[in-house]
Amino acid sequence: MKERLIQLEVMRYNPDTDTAAHFQRYEVSCPEEGVVLDALNKIKETIDPTLNYRWSCHMAVCGSCGMMINGEPKLSCHAFLREYAGVIRVEPLAHFPIERDLVTAPDDFIEKLKRVKPYLIPKEPKPISAGEYLQTPAQLKRYHQYTLCINCMLCYAACPEYGLTPKFIGPAAIALAHRYNQDSRDGGRDERQEIIASAEGVWECTFVGACSEVCPAHVDPASALQQVKIASSIDWFKEHLLPGGGK
Amino acid sequence: MSKPLIREVPPTSWYFRHPRYLRYMAREVTSLFVGAYCVLLVVGLQSLAAGQSSYEAFLLALQSPASIIFHLLALAAALYHAATWFNATQKAMPIQIGEEFVPGNLISGAHYVAWAVLSSVILFLAGVF
Ligand code: SF4
Ligand code: FES
Numbered sequence: 001m002k003e004r005l006i007q008l009e010v011m012r013y014n015p016d017t018d019t020a021a022h023f024q025r026y027e028v029s030c031p032e033e034g035v036v037l038d039a040l041n042k043i044k045e046t047i048d049p050t051l052n053y054r055w056s057c058h059m060a061v062c063g064s065c066g067m068m069i070n071g072e073p074k075l076s077c078h079a080f081l082r083e084y085a086g087v088i089r090v091e092p093l094a095h096f097p098i099e100r101d102l103v104t105a106p107d108d109f110i111e112k113l114k115r116v117k118p119y120l121i122p123k124e125p126k127p128i129s130a131g132e133y134l135q136t137p138a139q140l141k142r143y144h145q146y147t148l149c150i151n152c153m154l155c156y157a158a159c160p161e162y163g164l165t166p167k168f169i170g171p172a173a174i175a176l177a178h179r180y181n182q183d184s185r186d187g188g189r190d191e192r193q194e195i196i197a198s199a200e201g202v203w204e205c206t207f208v209g210a211c212s213e214v215c216p217a218h219v220d221p222a223s224a225l226q227q228v229k230i231a232s233s234i235d236w237f238k239e240h241l242l243p244g245g246g247k
Numbered sequence: 248m249s250k251p252l253i254r255e256v257p258p259t260s261w262y263f264r265h266p267r268y269l270r271y272m273a274r275e276v277t278s279l280f281v282g283a284y285c286v287l288l289v290v291g292l293q294s295l296a297a298g299q300s301s302y303e304a305f306l307l308a309l310q311s312p313a314s315i316i317f318h319l320l321a322l323a324a325a326l327y328h329a330a331t332w333f334n335a336t337q338k339a340m341p342i343q344i345g346e347e348f349v350p351g352n353l354i355s356g357a358h359y360v361a362w363a364v365l366s367s368v369i370l371f372l373a374g375v376f
Binding site for chain 1: 251262343
């Protein structure tokens, strides 16, 4: 395997001793076909065991290795070294508090995920003895794309609205709420609308579209948010302009 | 207990951080031209209501070089603005027929066609052809 000398500039922050973050330069030799995560692993194994970052699967499914690579939110296990020339700048995911080095605190995102109730809320209780919920392939396809989210938070790091207004529920959580709202087995839309159709829900979104550009799983959260906006507007018109509130 | 580091987003210069943010701002700025053109139309209506001489003065002002440059800029901005919206319709309004989704460019394309038809009708009513 052909090796290449890789230079990385990695953001470091030690919460016990530092008041600000700084960059540290490393040089490692890595196989050409490797990814940025390989370079970080090599640094940790051979140069600097104090370097902190998260990863698990090394195959773009667990969503834990997100970081800013040359200013772009990326999964580091999916950022191929051959696509980068010169020094590669590695920073923790934007818009999240830095816990240590490249490790950020995901608590805000997790909290928002919980708020949108990302699980099936059946229309009416059904005993197990009544059998399974049936769904046609067309009904499945209606929401399938929005099930592919790996909770990597790259979309939050790309979204300037989230950066400027952290109370924004944000792309992935709203896309996931939309996923359940579109599910023929679900009856929880009203409960979720209270959260996602609010000012800090979809109306905080100005359709920059960055979330969909960076999403490694092709979820296209921006499309979900625009669809929620349209559906919520239709709700509003029904409620205010139709006799009986459209019920 | 150690404390996490919060990085502030610069409120007025964040869009210089990435070309995609600049593209977004370009789209937003085009709306200023669309708005300015609406104001111009209202001023035109006002001068029409004020009588023939004021309307003729308005028409004369429209022929000034500054006005022509503004119209060209506003036309370019309106076209760009409209195109970004029409391209977005396929994301905002997906249509599923049976199992499959209608291809996105058909949805956007239908908007372009409707645009062309409506514009022709308006131009026809205005006596252009
Ligand atoms: S929507 Fe895409 S970018 Fe956002 S968390 Fe899910 S997989 Fe990651
Ligand atoms: S390590 Fe799992 S997504 Fe990169």
